[in-house]
Amino acid sequence: MKKILLAALLIASPMTVSAASFTDIGQLAPKTQAEINEAVTLGLFKDATAFNPQRAMSRGQVTLTIARAIAGDQTPQQFVEHFGLERQVTPFMDVPVTFKTGNAGERELYFASLIVKDAGAFTQPKLQQGQPIKRGQLAKVLVNAFDLKQGTNKVVITDVVGAEERVNTQILASLGITQPQGTKFKPAGQVTRAQMASFVVRTFSVLNK
Numbered sequence: 548m549k550k551i552l553l554a555a556l557l558i559a560s561p562m563t564v565s566a567a568s569f570t571d572i573g574q575l576a577p578k579t580q581a582e583i584n585e586a587v588t589l590g591l592f593k594d595a596t597a598f599n600p601q602r603a604m605s606r607g608q609v610t611l612t613i614a615r616a617i618a619g620d621q622t623p624q625q626f627v628e629h630f631g632l633e634r635q636v637t638p639f640m641d642v643p644v645t646f647k648t649g650n651a652g653e654r655e656l657y658f659a660s661l662i663v664k665d666a667g668a669f670t671q672p673k674l675q676q677g678q679p680i681k682r683g684q685l686a687k688v689l690v691n692a693f694d695l696k697q698g699t700n701k702v703v704i705t706d707v708v709g710a711e712e713r714v715n716t717q718i719l720a721s722l723g724i725t726q727p728q729g730t731k732f733k734p735a736g737q738v739t740r741a742q743m744a745s746f747v748v749r750t751f752s753v754l755n756k
Contacts, residue, residue: 569598579741586744591615600741607656607676613668613692614659623658636661639674668692683734686715693750698722705730724749
């Protein structure tokens with residue numbers, strides 16, 4: 548499936564749910580609090596009274612968040628079935644088809660993993676869903692999943708070395724999806740839940756312009 552179609556679906560039909568009243572985000576900047584609440588309202592995170600903003604995201608959790616964004620007003624399973632992705636996408640080796648008959652978490656991860664693999668977000672044979680994801684890796688995931696292109700903002704980032712990682716990071720910065728303090732992106736740092744919420748909400752904003 549073409550990534551542009553995925554982005555169009557994301558724009559046209561976001562899922563909305565009631566925002567939670569979190570007890571642990573009051574110390575964050577007002578903008579970050581608003582982005583967390585918007586991410587929850589859009590159905591990208593499923594939380595009740597605690598958001599755990601500083602908890603690190605795993606690759607599996609990022610998969611769920613990205614897949615929910617792409618699926619819009621459908622569940623990942625409904626999206627996969629609607630577009631016949633099981634016939635088109637080979638599952639990750641560590642998220643096999645047997646997950647379909649597992650618990651609720653395994654079932655959602657299975658269908659979500661097909662969506663992100665189809666979108667080109669993760670390209671390795673294994674998803675490694677339990678491993679934490681680094682900020683530099685997430686830059687690639689976002690750029691590939693939503694087919695992001697270079698924007699107009701001029702941002703200097705000095706701590707990204709790899710060529711591909713530098714391109715992806717510059718794309719995010721040029722679109723305002725990442726807003727680094729000074730010139731540091733900290734690509735080796737882990738992605739917190741608060742950061743993930745901000746990244747995805749800002750991506751929504753870019754795609755809706």
